[in-house]
Amino acid sequence: MSATPLKNDRFLRALRREPVDRTPVWLMRQAGRYLPEYRATRAEAGSFLALAKNPELACEVTLQPLRRYPLDAAILFSDILTVPDAMGLGLYFAEGEGPKFTHPVRTPADIARLAVPDMDGELRYVMDAVRTIRAALDGSVPLIGFSGSPWTLACYMVEGGGSKDFARVKSLALNHPEAMHKLLSVTTDAVIAYLSAQRAAGAQALQVFDTWGGVLSPRMYREFSLRYLQRIASELERGEGCERTPLILFGKGNAAYLEDLAATGAEGVGADWLVDLGEAARRTGGKVAVQGNLDPVTLYATPDAIRSEVGRALDSWRDGNGGSREGHVFNLGHGMSPDMDPDHVGVLVEAVHTLSAR
Numbered sequence: 001m002s003a004t005p006l007k008n009d010r011f012l013r014a015l016r017r018e019p020v021d022r023t024p025v026w027l028m029r030q031a032g033r034y035l036p037e038y039r040a041t042r043a044e045a046g047s048f049l050a051l052a053k054n055p056e057l058a059c060e061v062t063l064q065p066l067r068r069y070p071l072d073a074a075i076l077f078s079d080i081l082t083v084p085d086a087m088g089l090g091l092y093f094a095e096g097e098g099p100k101f102t103h104p105v106r107t108p109a110d111i112a113r114l115a116v117p118d119m120d121g122e123l124r125y126v127m128d129a130v131r132t133i134r135a136a137l138d139g140s141v142p143l144i145g146f147s148g149s150p151w152t153l154a155c156y157m158v159e160g161g162g163s164k165d166f167a168r169v170k171s172l173a174l175n176h177p178e179a180m181h182k183l184l185s186v187t188t189d190a191v192i193a194y195l196s197a198q199r200a201a202g203a204q205a206l207q208v209f210d211t212w213g214g215v216l217s218p219r220m221y222r223e224f225s226l227r228y229l230q231r232i233a234s235e236l237e238r239g240e241g242c243e244r245t246p247l248i249l250f251g252k253g254n255a256a257y258l259e260d261l262a263a264t265g266a267e268g269v270g271a272d273w274l275v276d277l278g279e280a281a282r283r284t285g286g287k288v289a290v291q292g293n294l295d296p297v298t299l300y301a302t303p304d305a306i307r308s309e310v311g312r313a314l315d316s317w318r319d320g321n322g323g324s325r326e327g328h329v330f331n332l333g334h335g336m337s338p339d340m341d342p343d344h345v346g347v348l349v350e351a352v353h354t355l356s357a358r
């Protein structure tokens with residue numbers, strides 16, 4: 001990767017727990033349906049999947065939120081389900097129902113057929129998007145690449161789509177733990193290859209989304225999710241020193257496991273809003289940066305309420321972090337929703353920068 005120096009490296013500095021002039025901020029799902037320009041580009045592409053599979057258009061929608069707001073990072077426009085799609089499961093989106101697979105994984109025979117997909121074959125369009133976006137950003141802000149966690153991917157692969165109670169995937173784990181571990185193991189190999197390929201294509205930070213880790217009991221979380229996050233953090237080749245590509249482990253409902261996540265060797269831990277940032281700071285003890293964690297619903301509140309909640313979150317972090325703002329990346333505790341007001345996003349981003357200025 002040619003080394004255009006970054007014009008704004010707040011996000012990478014915060015992940016290294018170095019001093020920054022303001023707390024960096026980006027938002028999960030910052031590119032999406034709440035933006036009219038996103039809806040227009042998606043209409044031009046024909047569908048969400050056609051958009052994600054077109055590197056030029058994926059680049060366009062990645063940049064859209066950055067044209068509106070002074071965000072401190074860009075995130076690759078894609079989806080976590082590209083990986084099981086490339087493993088042959090047949091991803092599609094049923095109108096109003098979210099993602100689905102034509103060939104869900106249900107039996108040990110289904111699991112035995114799974115293999116790590118070719119990063120230069122089926123997943124080449126993702127790497128092309130990373131290269132295109134990295135060039136278009138021209139060093140303005142760093143680019144985040146991402147993957148789903150093995151457990152979260154397994155949830156969609158086994159359920160065949162979203163789920164209320166995750167009965168199928170939990171039953172597989174309970175009734176056939178060995179088969180479940182085989183599934184998680186090949187998926188972990190795929191995640192590691194996928195993140196490495198994104199890094200090679202130009203991603204400057206990597207985030208793993210463990211959206212559904214929090215639906216497991218603590219015993220099952222450690223066995224079926226945490227263990228594989230630990231493998232990713234230790235096996236993913238990320239370079240050395242200042243050149244090291246930081247890894248963020250985001251999880252919904254992960255508050256009980258902050259110490260474990262901080263001990264994995266990842267640079268950052270993403271937390272949802274069920275834990276105070278001050279407590280997250282104390283419990284991670286300076287080992288990692290913490291990313292989060294405003295309740296996304298705050299974006300429906302008035303600008304004044306948004307500003308006070310941003311201020312509370314920033315101060316909570318500072319108070320738990322020995323009086324220092326270092327090591328905090330501001331974000332929501334989960335993704336944005338399509339009916340959120342773009343102006344409120346502007347209020348949030350401005351509040352983070354203004355209230356954290358030093």
Ligand code: CP3
Nearest residue numbers: 028029030031032048075076077078079080098209211335
């Ligand atoms: O954050 C960003 O701006 C980057 C893009 C991104 C998308 N999906 C785009 C997307 C990222 C990082 C994801 C990750 C993702 N995808 C996760 C993990 C994060 C999380 O939200 O918990 C999960 C679980 C998925 C699976 C997925 N993809 C779902 C459940 C849906 C349906 C969402 C819905 O509300 O309909 C998608 C589709 C999807 N991925 C959309 C976007 C912008 C909406 C598609 C559309 O335009 O219709």
